[in-house]
Amino acid sequence: MTTQQGTSIPPLANSLKAVGPLPAGGCTAVVGLQWGDEGKGKAVDLLAADHHAVARFNGGANAGHSVVVAGERFSLHLVPSGILYPSKLAIVGNGVVVDPWKIAQEINGLRARGVDTSGLRISDRAHVVLPYHKAEDAMREDALTRHTKGPAAIGTTRRGIGPAYADKVQRACAVRVGDLLKPDQLKSRVEAAFDLKAPILAGWSTGDGPSPGPMQIDPLVDDALTVGRELAPMICDTTRLLHDTIRRGDRVLFEGANGSLLDVDHGTYPFVTGSSCVVSGVGTGTGVPNRCVGRVLGVMKAYSTRVGAGPLPTELHDDTADRIRQRGREFGTTTGRPRRVGWLDLVAVRYSVMINGVTGLCLTLLDVLGGFDTLKVCTAYEINGVRDDAFPPDAPTLEGVRPVYETVPGFSQEIGAAQSWEQLPEKARTYVRFIEDFVGVPVEIVSVGPGREQTILRV
Numbered sequence: 001m002t003t004q005q006g007t008s009i010p011p012l013a014n015s016l017k018a019v020g021p022l023p024a025g026g027c028t029a030v031v032g033l034q035w036g037d038e039g040k041g042k043a044v045d046l047l048a049a050d051h052h053a054v055a056r057f058n059g060g061a062n063a064g065h066s067v068v069v070a071g072e073r074f075s076l077h078l079v080p081s082g083i084l085y086p087s088k089l090a091i092v093g094n095g096v097v098v099d100p101w102k103i104a105q106e107i108n109g110l111r112a113r114g115v116d117t118s119g120l121r122i123s124d125r126a127h128v129v130l131p132y133h134k135a136e137d138a139m140r141e142d143a144l145t146r147h148t149k150g151p152a153a154i155g156t157t158r159r160g161i162g163p164a165y166a167d168k169v170q171r172a173c174a175v176r177v178g179d180l181l182k183p184d185q186l187k188s189r190v191e192a193a194f195d196l197k198a199p200i201l202a203g204w205s206t207g208d209g210p211s212p213g214p215m216q217i218d219p220l221v222d223d224a225l226t227v228g229r230e231l232a233p234m235i236c237d238t239t240r241l242l243h244d245t246i247r248r249g250d251r252v253l254f255e256g257a258n259g260s261l262l263d264v265d266h267g268t269y270p271f272v273t274g275s276s277c278v279v280s281g282v283g284t285g286t287g288v289p290n291r292c293v294g295r296v297l298g299v300m301k302a303y304s305t306r307v308g309a310g311p312l313p314t315e316l317h318d319d320t321a322d323r324i325r326q327r328g329r330e331f332g333t334t335t336g337r338p339r340r341v342g343w344l345d346l347v348a349v350r351y352s353v354m355i356n357g358v359t360g361l362c363l364t365l366l367d368v369l370g371g372f373d374t375l376k377v378c379t380a381y382e383i384n385g386v387r388d389d390a391f392p393p394d395a396p397t398l399e400g401v402r403p404v405y406e407t408v409p410g411f412s413q414e415i416g417a418a419q420s421w422e423q424l425p426e427k428a429r430t431y432v433r434f435i436e437d438f439v440g441v442p443v444e445i446v447s448v449g450p451g452r453e454q455t456i457l458r459v
């Protein structure tokens, strides 16, 4: 098959009759080990060079991956970061929830900047985020904010992520990407959604979908069919495509969105997102068995950040937080919200390393810590006066912990220009070694700035 811009993407095999297990261990997964925004986009961009395809397996337009190529910054939300390499397959797996208008906008924006998007494929089984999901998301958040008793607002991105995943699990009225190409099926599903959600939609007055007011079935279906036609050349059975790719001996890089501590099962529940952000999401979110993943790169910042509500044990509210926020440009890629900032929490990171089976670490934003005399690292919690070095992945328990810190020497130099491990100041290297000793996994990559060239490889 020749795609519109002349790139050769191999055709689908005639059938999946090939038997026997897929080759084990040739693929890589990149996952975030904190609360998102760890710099996974850069890590994926870096590793994509050695892989034939990049596949997203979870999340939606709540994610924001920034990649800087030749001084140009790209902010990606739904399109896998691997798109910045021409002619690689970039796959949006079935585990992603796709806002079709947002992805169409993103694709058009990339094309306008000269990026070859011909390798992009979207799973026909990925679920669709429709305007009413965003309305539901916003209404729930507003209602929770108004009620001071009971559960607190999650501080979601209001991108409709939770409601779209909820519809997927509820099954009655969910829309999948493949439905965008089937007018009758799409209409009957949207009609069912309108029936089931009537009480919610009646009060709709906010959200960033079409302008507020009563939602109408027909215009919504027409809009969705129009964008579906635009995306049609990219919609396919991505599970089959991935299996064919791997069976051919090609390597796939699986790109996790959000962060392990936002995982719906293993994160700081209920202040989590709606998807599986950990490496086990590869299997459910792409249909590729996890045994194909031999390398799990865990991406972590040199400090902690969090957007939205929920516990952040090492949170700072002082000048140090402001300084890190400014130096690290800690403002949301998706929502622009200032991120909450804290010292590095190695108790949390070690937990994420454990549940992901991380084989190597990518440490990002180390340059941001330049100029501090000393740095603090959380190495245990005190819970009800008792010291514990395990991470309790439950928000109410975590809210009550007191972080126990070790103080380590800071480094005064700016390190953004360091090209090798040897060029890093000794105290910066000590900080890196402290991390790997504590979590028991080597730091394979150190990132000292946003550019591709500001990366130190240790493997």
Ligand code: IMP
Pocket: 035, 036, 037, 062, 063, 064, 154, 155, 156, 157, 158, 159, 160, 161, 162, 257, 258, 259, 262, 271, 272, 273, 274, 306, 307, 308, 309
């Ligand atoms: P949702 O994913 O929009 O439902 O938001 C749930 C929680 O996850 C909120 O606290 C969000 O701020 C947070 N969140 C979701 N995606 C990301 C991300 O990519 N980076 C950081 N936080 C995120």
